[in-house]
Amino acid sequence: xxxxxxxxxxxxxxxxxxxxxxxxxxxxxxxxxxxxxxxxxxxxxxxxxxxxxxxxxxxxxxxxxxxxxxxxxxxxxxxxxxxxxxxxxxxxxxxxxxxxxxxxxxxxxxxxxxxxxxxxxxxxxxxxxxxxxxxxxxxxxxxxxxxxxxxxxxxxxxxxxxxxxxxxxxxxxxxxxxxxxxxxxxxxxxxxxxxxxxxxxxxxxxxxxxxxxxxxxxxxxxxxxxxxxxxxxxxxxxxxxxxxxxxxxxxxxxxxxxxxxxxxxxxxxxxxxxxxxxxxxxxxxxxxxxxxxxxxxxxxxxxxxxxxxxxxxxxxxxxxxxxxxxxxxxxxxxxxxxxxxxxxxxxxxxxxxxxxxxxxxxxxxxxxxxxxxxxxxxxxxxxx
Numbered sequence: 427x428x429x430x431x432x433x434x435x436x437x438x439x440x441x442x443x444x445x446x447x448x449x450x451x452x453x454x455x456x457x458x459x460x461x462x463x464x465x466x467x468x469x470x471x472x473x474x475x476x477x478x479x480x481x482x483x484x485x486x487x488x489x490x491x492x493x494x495x496x497x498x499x500x501x502x503x504x505x506x507x508x509x510x511x512x513x514x515x516x517x518x519x520x521x522x523x524x525x526x527x528x529x530x531x532x533x534x535x536x537x538x539x540x541x542x543x544x545x546x547x548x549x550x551x552x553x554x555x556x557x558x559x560x561x562x563x564x565x566x567x568x569x570x571x572x573x574x575x576x577x578x579x580x581x582x583x584x585x586x587x588x589x590x591x592x593x594x595x596x597x598x599x600x601x602x603x604x605x606x607x608x609x610x611x612x613x614x615x616x617x618x619x620x621x622x623x624x625x626x627x628x629x630x631x632x633x634x635x636x637x638x639x640x641x642x643x644x645x646x647x648x649x650x651x652x653x654x655x656x657x658x659x660x661x662x663x664x665x666x667x668x669x670x671x672x673x674x675x676x677x678x679x680x681x682x683x684x685x686x687x688x689x690x691x692x693x694x695x696x697x698x699x700x701x702x703x704x705x706x707x708x709x710x711x712x713x714x715x716x717x718x719x720x721x722x723x724x725x726x727x728x729x730x731x732x733x734x735x736x737x738x739x740x741x742x743x744x745x746x747x748x749x750x751x752x753x754x755x756x757x758x759x760x761x762x763x764x765x766x767x768x769x770x771x772x773x774x775x776x777x778x779x780x781x782x783x784x785x786x787x788x789x790x791x792x793x794x795x796x797x798x799x800x801x802x803x804x805x806x807x808x809x810x
Contacts, residue, residue: 488507488508489504489505489506489507490504490505490507490510490514491503491504491505492505492724501702501703503702503703503724505724505727505728506728509728510727510728511532511535511538511542511602511727511728511729511730511733512529512530512531512532512602512605512727513529513530513531513532514529514727529601529605531605538730539606541730541734541784542606542730542733542734542736542737543605543606543607543608543733544606544607544608544609545606545607547737549607549608549609550626550627550628551608551609551626551627551628551629551630551736551737552608552609552610552611552623552625552626552628552629552630553600553603553608553609553610553611553629553630553631553632553654554610554611554612554613554616554629554630554631554632554634554645555589555591555595555600555610555611555612555613555632556595556596556613556632556633556634556635556636557585557586557589557595557612557613557614558585558613558614558634558636558637558638558663558672559594559595559613559633559634559635559636560586560589560590560591560592560594560595561583561584561585561586561636561672562583562635562636562663562672562674563592563594563595564583564586564590566580566583567580567583568580568581568583568636568674568678572678572679581673581674581680582671582672582673582674583671583672584669584670584671585614585665585670585671585672587670593723594633594635595632595633596632596633596654596655596723598723598724598726598727599632599633599654599655599722599723599726600632602726602727602733603630606733608630609626611623613634613636613637613638613641614665614667616640616641616644616645617637617638617640617641617665618667620640620641620643620644621644622644623644623645623648624648627650628650628651628652629645629648629650629651629652630651630652630654630736631645631651631652631653631654631655631658631659632654632655632658633655633656633657633658633721634655634658634659635657635658635659635660635661635678636660636661636662636663636672636674637658637659637661637662637663638662638663638664638665638672639662639664639689642659642662642689642691645659646659646691646715648714649714650714651714651715651716652709652715652716652717652718652736652741653695653715653716653717653718654718654722654736655718655721655722655723656695656696656697656698656699656701656717656718656719656720656721657694657695657696657698657699657721659687659689659691659694660677660678660686660687660688660694660696661674661675661676661677661678661680661687661688662674662675662676662677662688662689663675675688676688677689693712693713693715693717695717695719698718698719698720698721699721700721701719701720701721702720702721702723702724703720703724703725704720704721704722704724704725704729704732706719706720707719707720707722707725707729707732709735709741709742710742711740711742716740716741716742731749731752731753734784734787734788735749735787737788738787738788738789739789747760747763747764747767748764748783748786748787748796749787750763750764751763751764751775751783752780752783752784752787755775755777755780758773761773761774761775764800765800765804765809768796768797768800768801770800770801770803770804770809771804771809772803772804772809772810773809773810774809774810775803775809776803776808779799779803782796782799783796
């Protein structure tokens with residue numbers, strides 16, 4: 427059974443630290459997250475300050491509320507518990523503040539996990555955990571320098587020996603993919619052996635904001651790269667493995683404020699970094715790259731369509747009308763566009779057509795076969 431291979435992820439508050447435990451069978455992995463005043467905190471220069479709490483007033487619809495404050499731009503996100511792809515159990519103190527969070531696979535979603543995960547499929551897609559970015563956002567790190575809290579000594583930081591993730595290092599996305607049995611590498615793995623990426627058909631980049639030149643070259647030369655998070659490949663660092671450290675070379679306003687992207691990468695999409703709700707997420711293509719137009723740290727926890735797209739031969743194809751209808755099945759404009767593509771008219775598409783639409787996106791059936799289905803429904807007056 428798939429569920430026998432579950433993970434249990436638990437976030438527990440301890441002083442100014444959140445420990446993330448990942449359990450696969452009887453194996454534990456300790457992971458630490460940043461926390462401030464018993465609330466999940468993602469604090470950094472130019473990066474979201476996000477507080478996560480569980481909303482438990484007299485509201486019949488339970489949801490997890492995340493308040494994200496980016497440079498004074500407050501965004502409140504409501505994560506619907508019933509739509510979450512994992513069992514999410516919040517644990518609160520007497521005042522209702524979130525003190526821990528458990529996350530595990532849902533046994534009733536085993537078939538879904540087989541669809542959107544890599545349990546019964548070749549594990550030829552790898553994601554890169556941004557360990558260098560984790561280091562940069564740590565205490566006495568790059569962001570203390572940016573905020574004038576210390577001098578250039580803070581531009582050299584130790585490479586973490588464990589995963590102590592925060593939103594800035596896309597920890598939720600990383601664990602979601604790990605739960606779904608995706609293999610992963612860390613930044614230093616690629617820096618030490620750039621050719622390692624050639625073992626995989628597809629590379630998924632998270633919020634790998636800080637990378638070395640060797641890692642940048644390895645990623646950008648790969649024939650199939652999905653940039654799941656914006657603001658990746660933004661600044662150059664160099665490594666010193668004798669000291670187990672990285673040092674900022676250039677980028678992110680250093681060594682001068684005019685220095686933005688440290689590699690001069692023309693496909694930098696940092697402008698999407700603060701679109702944290704991802705309500706209108708879309709992939710788009712640039713050469714051999716597929717990029718997302720938002721920061722999916724929370725969306726990825728309850729959007730099976732987003733996760734499913736990672737296995738599509740061309741994720742950007744999800745911009746088409748089939749995908750739009752899947753995301754907004756009751757929206758009349760999306761219904762009309764879908765039916766117009768197949769020269770059909772109507773006001774309604776049966777819900778069960780969703781399975782065939784997903785099969786088209788996954789390549790299991792052709793668009794011609796899907797067109798035959800739409801024509802059949804039209805002929806039988808089942809679209810009104």
